[in-house]
Amino acid sequence: MYKLKITPRLYQEKLFAKAVNKNSLIVLPTGLGKTLIALMLTIHRLNKRPESKALILAPTKPLADQHMKSFINDSTIKEKECALLTGAVKPEERGGEYKKRRIIFATPQTIENDIITRRINLSDYALIVFDECHRAVGEYAYCFISKEFLKHSKNPRILSITASPGSTKEKIKEVCNNLSITQVLYRSEKDSDVKPYIKKKLINRIYLELPSELNEILKSLNKSLSTGLKVLKDLEVIDTHDARKISKRNVLAIQSQAVKQLQDERDVNMYSVMSGTARVIKVMHALELLQTQGLAPLRNYFNGLKRQKAKAAKSLMNDLDFRQAMSIAFSTEEEHPKFNELLKILKLNPDKTSLIFTQYRVTAERIIELLKSEGISTHLFVGQRGKSGMTQKKQLEVLDKFRAGEYKIIVSTSVSEEGLDIPRIDMAIFFEPVPSALRSVQRRGRVGRAKTGSVYVLITKGTIDEKYYWSAYYKEKRMKNALRELSSDELEQRKLSKFL
Numbered sequence: 001m002y003k004l005k006i007t008p009r010l011y012q013e014k015l016f017a018k019a020v021n022k023n024s025l026i027v028l029p030t031g032l033g034k035t036l037i038a039l040m041l042t043i044h045r046l047n048k049r050p051e052s053k054a055l056i057l058a059p060t061k062p063l064a065d066q067h068m069k070s071f072i073n074d075s076t077i078k079e080k081e082c083a084l085l086t087g088a089v090k091p092e093e094r095g096g097e098y099k100k101r102r103i104i105f106a107t108p109q110t111i112e113n114d115i116i117t118r119r120i121n122l123s124d125y126a127l128i129v130f131d132e133c134h135r136a137v138g139e140y141a142y143c144f145i146s147k148e149f150l151k152h153s154k155n156p157r158i159l160s161i162t163a164s165p166g167s168t169k170e171k172i173k174e175v176c177n178n179l180s181i182t183q184v185l186y187r188s189e190k191d192s193d194v195k196p197y198i199k200k201k202l203i204n205r206i207y208l209e210l211p212s213e214l215n216e217i218l219k220s221l222n223k224s225l226s227t228g229l230k231v232l233k234d235l236e237v238i239d240t241h242d243a244r245k246i247s248k249r250n251v252l253a254i255q256s257q258a259v260k261q262l263q264d265e266r267d268v269n270m271y272s273v274m275s276g277t278a279r280v281i282k283v284m285h286a287l288e289l290l291q292t293q294g295l296a297p298l299r300n301y302f303n304g305l306k307r308q309k310a311k312a313a314k315s316l317m318n319d320l321d322f323r324q325a326m327s328i329a330f331s332t333e334e335e336h337p338k339f340n341e342l343l344k345i346l347k348l349n350p351d352k353t354s355l356i357f358t359q360y361r362v363t364a365e366r367i368i369e370l371l372k373s374e375g376i377s378t379h380l381f382v383g384q385r386g387k388s389g390m391t392q393k394k395q396l397e398v399l400d401k402f403r404a405g406e407y408k409i410i411v412s413t414s415v416s417e418e419g420l421d422i423p424r425i426d427m428a429i430f431f432e433p434v435p436s437a438l439r440s441v442q443r444r445g446r447v448g449r450a451k452t453g454s455v456y457v458l459i460t461k462g463t464i465d466e467k468y469y470w471s472a473y474y475k476e477k478r479m480k481n482a483l484r485e486l487s488s489d490e491l492e493q494r495k496l497s498k499f500l
Contacts, residue, residue, distance in 0.1 A: 002043040003076045006035055006288060011033070011193040015185050016040040023158040025172075025181045025311035026135065027165055027483055030445020034161040035070050038129045041159050043075060043101065046261040049155060055103045057142070059069035060134050061392045062276050067131065068105040068195040077103065088108050095119040108141035115148050122152040133160035136178045137171075150180055161328060162437040163445055167475035176486075186483040200452045201444060205469070207343060207461050213334040214290060214331045219296075220325035221287050225466040227319060228280040237273055251277050278312035283322065291463035292359070294336030295329055296366040300328050304355035326335050338431060338458045339370055345429060345456055346376060346409065350456075353402075356411045357443050359432055361388060362412045377407040383414075414439065430457040435468040437475035 008016070015026055028034050041056045056071070067085055072079050083101040087110055098104065098120045104111075115121040130147050136142040137427045150156050152361045160179050176184065189198045205495040210218065222243060229241035237254050238246060253339050257278035262270040282305065289298040305313050346354060358364050361382055370477050371378045379398055382390055390398070402410060428447040434440055447453035459465040 001047050004074060008040060009197060011187055012037050014489055018185055019159055020044060021180050022183045025165060025184045026163060027186045028273040030163040030442060032194065033180050038159055038161060039075055041070050042127055046189045047159060049126050049143050052155065053124045054103045054127040055125050055319050056129045057111060059133060059135060061107060062396050064105045064107055091119060112141040112144055122149050126155045127425045129156045130160040130179060132162055134165045134175060135178060136175045160333045164441040167437040167478055167479045169486065172482055172486060182383055184486045188480060190440045192216055201447055202454045204454065204456045205459055206456060207459050208337040208341060210253060210460055211334050211337065213328060213332040216461055217290055217325045217328045220321045221283060222343065223321040229285055230278050231276045232280065235276060250367040251280050269339050275311045279315050280311060282316060288464055293363045297360045297362040299331055300362050302329060307374045336458050342429060343374060349427060353424060354409045354429060355425045355446050356429045357431060358413060361413055363431060371498055376409065378409040378411055381410045381412040423434050425453065427454045433457055433459060433465055433469035433472060435471040437472050437479050441476060
């Protein structure tokens with residue numbers, strides 16, 4: 001019989017009790033112990049069915065490894081009963097591990113492959129835990145695994161966990177449908193049984209002005225954007241060339257429709273639409289980099305465009321306004337004010353551990369360079385892709401050194417937003433706001449786990465930064481309202497399948 005080594009909190013016990021008899025989606029703020037609830041349910045299922053096994057899935061190897069360590073440390077489950085399986089383990093070895101081990105911690109792509117090749121027999125498993133389950137949309141492996149599990153398991157139970165399942169009721173329902181969830185269990189930071197464990201987060205919005213030379217680049221890029229939008233208006237795919245009324249999402253939708261028409265109807269006029277939308281999207285991206293990141297990523301992007309042979313890129317190289325923007329960008333010494341502000345915040349808080357988030361790796365590298373030039377100890381934390389990518393082993397090494405206090409600051413891209421048990425963080429600094437409620441929630445969740453934490457959001461006035469900040473803010477409000485509406489009573493009453 002397996003037992004816990006630690007005492008769960010009251011809200012964890014309540015959520016576990018409700019998840020025992022129904023396939024459940026548990027939504028709980030980051031840092032409040034979703035993994036422990038998964039462990040409690042695993043122990044319950046395995047104790048009740050001594051012949052059964054459990055499958056714990058997470059999107060990345062470091063996250064799956066983290067779960068395995070938590071299970072072993074917080075219960076009487078022995079290490080020899082567990083296996084960590086990813087694509088790095090040879091297929092034939094995985095086949096042997098499924099037979100020998102009782103609890104499998106794995107990445108979803110690995111399990112999907114092993115279901116298809118029949119290396120894993122799902123009839124043996126009485127529980128699957130889907131961590132970061134908001135990913136269960138489209139063709140993501142979680143969707144396939146869930147259906148196969150319900151088809152083959154003798155005693156299936158599904159537990160899905162996340163801090164942010166989606167910003168609308170429709171998106172949350174899609175996740176529930178894909179994972180055959182029959183009840184949503186939600187706790188917010190304001191719930192009475194959760195509130196005692198919440199540490200205060202001080203949110204500081206810092207507004208900055210774009211300096212004069214960067215403003216000149218902005219004006220030139222806006223003129224180039226207007227020219228591109230006029231082309232689309234002449235092609236009669238938009239009604240206005242006013243950039244304030246056309247979003248990147250609008251243009252992407254037009255481009256997607258053009259591709260579809262070309263494929264379905266062989267409409268050759270769509271080539272002009274595709275080229276025109278591609279040009280507009282490139283200018284919009286340049287504008288976003290300028291307003292939110294500064295010159296380093298913008299110059300990097302311009303250099304990439306120079307090498308491109310596509311019609312849209314060549315068109316921009318011949319556009320006087322776009323060339324003017326490039327000329328100023330490569331000649332000015334002016335820097336985005338976010339960098340100085342970042343230094344100021346860190347110098348005012350020299351003893352605090354900090355996590356700096358930025359959207360782009362080139363910006364992260366520029367921040368590292370700046371901090372090191374000021375004698376500030378720091379380390380980059382990025383994903384695996386590209387020349388400067390970090391292996392998952394290296395990522396874990398960085399976190400271990402951070403725990404040991406070898407440096408107090410991590411500069412990270414989105415890889416640290418999701419799931420990883422990052423050591424105690426006093427401050428989080430958003431170099432830019434993100435328009436996603438999910439990512440915003442994940443970023444904030446890194447802070448204030450042990451004591452009051454501070455969040456700083458750097459916002460360039462009158463730019464896309466402001467739009468993104470408020471977009472995420474209102475999406476998060478909608479998500480919370482949707483979760484309250486999708487209570488377990490409602491789902492049970494109406495049966496999920498009836499309203500999906």
